[in-house]
Amino acid sequence: MLKYFFYIFALLVVLVVTVAGFRGQKSQKTPIEIFPDMDHQPKVKAQVPSQFFADGRGNREPVPGTVPLGYAMPLHKPIDGSTGESQSPYKQVRFSSGVSYFDTGKMDNKWGTGIPFEVTPELIARGQERYAISCQVCHGATGAGNGIAGKYGLVAIANLNQTRIRDMADGEIFNTITHGKNTMMGYGDRIQVQDRWAIVAYMRALQFSQGGATVNDLPPAERTKLESQNP
């Protein structure tokens, strides 16, 4: 009886070893695939020829005009309205490539503060326009967090005039625009770098207007105008 058991056992061992093979051994033979899952898919691998395309190459050319993310566009209109090409990186259309303060909002490992180029009335106007396009739907025209998106169910939109955000470094706000924050999505792939800074500059103007600013902060001419209207 025991003899038969031994025979059957030995047979089973041989059977298992034949089908499953020894573990950890390399073989040139195609493995037996009982469940191939999705191991084999018709696809073109990078840098490999292909009979499918007329030119015999598997790789396709990018669509004409494609700009790789992270590169400056060679052709652009300066945002200050001036004509002609500017070589200044601050006037190029670009979407965060380098590690500079201009691209990241960081100085070393800390958030830096200050707009990394000259703040002009045109820049603030540009920021206002970009803010209206990209931020106002949620944060509202005054930054109070009461934009239309709130009425459609978006909750906990930050009030940009709160002390915490007033005290926040410019670089951190720049980074929030680039990468988003919690439920706010990032806009780094659709707002070019210097426009993000223009928005930060405009946000600072908004914050100033929404608290802390007095009539004495107006230029004398504007003040006289206002005072003559409201004596």
Ligand code: HEC
């Ligand atoms: C789709 C709605 C939406 C849009 C558009 C939007 N935000 Fe926000 N934003 C939010 C929400 C929601 C929060 C709060 C996120 C949280 O829970 O911290 C927020 C938070 C912020 C904060 C505070 C971040 C912090 O550290 O607490 C800043 C600054 C800010 N947004 C700036 C902007 C600017 C500038 C724009 C335009 C480029 C913009 N947001 C566009 C929804 C939006």
